[in-house]
Structure formats: C-alpha cells, structure tokens
Amino acid sequence: MADKEFNAFKMAQEQFDGVADILNLDQGTRELLRNPLREFHFSIPVKMDDGSTKVFQGFRVQHNDARGPSKGGIRFHPQETIDTVKALATWMTWKCAVVDIPLGGGKGGVICDPHNLSMKEQEQICRGWARQMAKNVGPINDVPAPDVMTNAQHMLWMLDEFEAIHGAKLPGFITGKPVGMGGSLGRTEATGYGVIYTVREALKELGIKPEDTTASFQGFGNVSQYALQLYTQLGGKTICVSCWDQEDQTSYSFKKESGIELEELLTITDKFGGIDKSKAKDLGYEVLPGDAWIEQDVDILIPAALENQINETTVKLIKDKVKIISEGANGPTTPEADKVLHEKGIVVIPDFLANAGGVTCSYFEQVQCNMNYFWEKDEVLGKLDVKMTAAYHAVSELSQKKKLYMRDAAYVIAIQRVAQACKDRGWV
Numbered sequence: 001m002a003d004k005e006f007n008a009f010k011m012a013q014e015q016f017d018g019v020a021d022i023l024n025l026d027q028g029t030r031e032l033l034r035n036p037l038r039e040f041h042f043s044i045p046v047k048m049d050d051g052s053t054k055v056f057q058g059f060r061v062q063h064n065d066a067r068g069p070s071k072g073g074i075r076f077h078p079q080e081t082i083d084t085v086k087a088l089a090t091w092m093t094w095k096c097a098v099v100d101i102p103l104g105g106g107k108g109g110v111i112c113d114p115h116n117l118s119m120k121e122q123e124q125i126c127r128g129w130a131r132q133m134a135k136n137v138g139p140i141n142d143v144p145a146p147d148v149m150t151n152a153q154h155m156l157w158m159l160d161e162f163e164a165i166h167g168a169k170l171p172g173f174i175t176g177k178p179v180g181m182g183g184s185l186g187r188t189e190a191t192g193y194g195v196i197y198t199v200r201e202a203l204k205e206l207g208i209k210p211e212d213t214t215a216s217f218q219g220f221g222n223v224s225q226y227a228l229q230l231y232t233q234l235g236g237k238t239i240c241v242s243c244w245d246q247e248d249q250t251s252y253s254f255k256k257e258s259g260i261e262l263e264e265l266l267t268i269t270d271k272f273g274g275i276d277k278s279k280a281k282d283l284g285y286e287v288l289p290g291d292a293w294i295e296q297d298v299d300i301l302i303p304a305a306l307e308n309q310i311n312e313t314t315v316k317l318i319k320d321k322v323k324i325i326s327e328g329a330n331g332p333t334t335p336e337a338d339k340v341l342h343e344k345g346i347v348v349i350p351d352f353l354a355n356a357g358g359v360t361c362s363y364f365e366q367v368q369c370n371m372n373y374f375w376e377k378d379e380v381l382g383k384l385d386v387k388m389t390a391a392y393h394a395v396s397e398l399s400q401k402k403k404l405y406m407r408d409a410a411y412v413i414a415i416q417r418v419a420q421a422c423k424d425r426g427w428v
C-alpha cells in the first residue's frame with residue numbers, strides 16, 4: 001500500500017536484480033522477469049445505497065505465467081497502488097515456483113475501504129471486478145483468491161458473476177471459497193502447518209528432536225495458532241506468543257515458562273488474534289512488552305504477524321540459543337537484519353518458502369474443483385507435507401552446496417525455474 005518512501009515494486013525488482021546477477025541471466029530474460037507480462041486497470045461503477053454512482057479503480061497484474069495460470073489474491077484497500085499489486089504479483093511468481101506448483105504469479109486489487117461500504121455495495125464491486133476481467137481470468141489462465149479485506153463471500157460473488165457470464169459452472173476460477181461451495185478442507189490449517197513442516201525438516205538436519213526444543217511466536221492469528229498446534233503435536237514447547245492490543249494500540253507478549261496450552265489460550269482470544277490481558281494473568285501468564293517474544297532463550301523463533309519486525313534494532317535482542325527462524329509472515333526480516341542472522345549461522349527459512357502452504361493448498365482447491373472431486377482433510381494435508389518437505393530440501397541442499405544464505409538459495413531456485421520455463425517456451 002502507499003508509503004511515500006517505500007516502493008514495494010522497486011524492492012521486488014532490486015531483489016530480482018541481485019539474484020539475476022548470481023544466475024548470470026541474459027539481458028532479455030532480466031527485462032522480461034523484472035516486469036509483469038500484463039497489467040489491467042479498470043473502472044467499476046457502483047450504484048451506492050444513497051442513490052449516487054461511485055466509480056472504483058480496479059487492478060489485476062499477471063506477472064508471469066510461463067509455468068501455469070497466474071495465481072494470487074485480490075485486495076480491497078483505500079491505499080492500494082498499482083506498484084504494490086505489481087510487487088505482490090512478482091513475489092507470487094517466485095512463491096509458486098519455489099514450491100514447484102504449476103502456477104505463475106498474479107495479484108489484484110480495488111481501491112476501496114470495505115469498512116465504509118454496505119454488503120450490497122461490496123457485492124457490486126465484486127461482480128463489477130469479475131465482469132471487467134471475465135475474458136482475462138479463469139481456471140486455465142488466472143485464478144484469484146482472497147487477500148487483505150476480502151473473504152470467502154467476496155470470492156463467491158465473483159464466482160457467481162463469472163459463471164453467469166460464461167454460462168457454465170467453473171468453480172476452479174477462484175479459490176478461498178467456503179468448504180461445501182468448492183473450498184478445500186485443510187486450507188485453514190495449511191499456512192501454519194506448512195511453517196512447521198519446514199521447521200521439522202530443519203531440526204532433522206540439525207540432528208535435534210522437536211521434543212527437546214522450545215519456541216516463541218510473534219502473532220497469535222491464523223498462521224500462528226495452527227503452527228503452534230502442530231509444533232506442540234510434534235512435542236515442542238512454546239513459551240511465548242505476542243499479539244496486538246486494539247484497546248491500548250500496542251503489542252504485548254504472553255509468557256508461560258511451563259509451556260502454552262493452545263486450547264486454554266484460545267478461550268481468551270478474540271477472532272482477530274487478540275489475547276485478553278487480565279484473563280491471561282489469571283491463567284498464570286506473564287504479560288510483557290511487545291518485543292519480548294524475540295528475546296526469549298528458545299531454539300526457534302516464528303514471526304507470524306507483520307513485515308519489518310526483525311530489523312537492525314530487534315535483531316540484537318535475539319539470544320545465542322536460537323537456531324531456526326521460520327518466517328510465517330510476509331517480509332518480517334529487513335536486509336540489515338538478514339546480514340546479522342547470516343553471520344550468526346541461524347537457519348532462516350524465508351517467507352516465500354515457509355508460508356507457501358497457503359498457496360499450495362489453494363492450488364489443491366483448484367485441482368479438486370477442476371475434477372469436481374474433493375479430498376478428505378488428511379489427504380490434503382498429506383499432499384501439502386510432501387510439497388513443503390521437498391521444497392525445503394531443495395532450498396537447503398542448494399544453500400549448503402553453494403554456501404548461499406537460505407533466502408538467496410530459495411530465490412535462485414524460483415527464478416531459475418521461471419527463467420527456464422520462459423526459455424523452453426521460446427520467449428527469450
């Protein structure tokens with residue numbers, strides 16, 4: 001979203017340029033991959049509840065589809081910009097490639113604030129978006145999904161409009177639908193579980209048993225809760241989680257040295273992942289400042305809240321005991337902090353690998369929809385484990401073989417796969 005100094009697309013291009021140098025990519029391939037293949041800008045007129053007509057600005061960017069249909073969410077946000085959408089579409093290309101699913105990268109958005117729109121007005125925006133893009137998206141060329149401030153209901157409205165236009169049932173057009181309406185079992189768990197599949201593999205490589213480890217999490221929302229659940233099942237002990245406090249407009253950490261019990265903590269957590277401070281004290285938690293999660297004497301740190309959380313300042317708080325950081329959130333570590341973590345020899349499982357369980361499960365949703373046959377939850381999670389485990393090892397092996405930082409190794413694999421697909425197709 002808009003920020004005067006920060007341009008996400010510029011950052012995505014700089015990251016790409018660095019890896020293009022490592023890979024020694026030719027000029028044509030660089031030019032192709034540092035920009036989106038296609039971007040759509042369009043107007044969505046909406047009859048507002050007060051009788052007036054308001055025109056909303058919509059976007060869709062298809063960064064690259066050499067490996068398969070573009071895939072990526074649609075965001076509703078008042079400060080949405082085309083450059084943010086372009087950056088996110090680029091990152092989706094690398095994310096799909098690193099987990100080796102046959103999809104490219106896309107992203108969409110509408111400049112609007114759902115807080116100030118009725119459900120009827122939001123429905124019209126969704127239907128308008130689908131009408132504007134109907135000829136350029138679909139199960140075989142570009143598959144949208146929910147993102148910031150969009151949910152399963154928005155996806156269903158878009159699907160309904162898309163199917164009406166095409167006169168056919170095409171549930172594979174969009175993912176993130178409710179279970180029973182074409183959604184996949186396991187999607188809720190997928191991102192958090194994926195984070196822990198990668199942690200489990202990293203521990204194996206280090207020769208450490210999960211039951212001999214402790215962890216601390218930033219955030220206690222969807223990703224964090226399911227990651228904590230699986231980590232506990234594997235025998236690990238979580239001693240600290242943090243969250244945002246809406247009332248105080250600051251974050252707090254919640255610590256229990258004997259180990260957090262997920263079910264108990266969920267009873268005092270709201271639907272936004274906010275924990276009740278006074279009830280937490282009654283349950284024996286120490287309530288600490290927001291940054292306390294990062295300075296715990298643990299083996300594993302899992303940032304699963306926001307971007308820019310492990311930075312030049314906070315990286316100094318990390319204890320020597322920490323061996324693994326698995327990035328549940330997108331962009332939690334700054335390049336300055338990366339340098340320190342690299343020097344310390346901490347295994348950093350980068351965001352676009354660690355949190356790729358979500359998009360992998362969305363791919364499974366699309367596959368199930370296209371077959372019109374839906375798998376049991378165990379089957380979905382089993383397939384997810386296979387994909388995440390293979391992706392982790394491909395990155396880890398390259399990192400060890402070429403002495404590359406894990407983030408660079410992941411980028412090298414992803415960009416190389418996409419560059420190769422462009423070459424094989426004769427595009428470059």
Ligand code: NAD
Pocket residue numbers: 191218219220221222223224242243244245251252272273274290304305306307328329330355356358
């Ligand atoms: P969520 O909204 O369910 O939970 C976010 C959690 O972070 C909440 O507990 C909130 O209180 C906490 N939080 C917010 N600001 C904080 C702060 N300053 N300090 C400490 N805690 C804070 O979100 P989520 O779906 O769990 O997503 C978390 C991160 O993972 C985001 O970066 C998101 O982009 C990324 N991600 C999510 C998915 C997914 O499938 N949900 C997939 C890929 C990446």
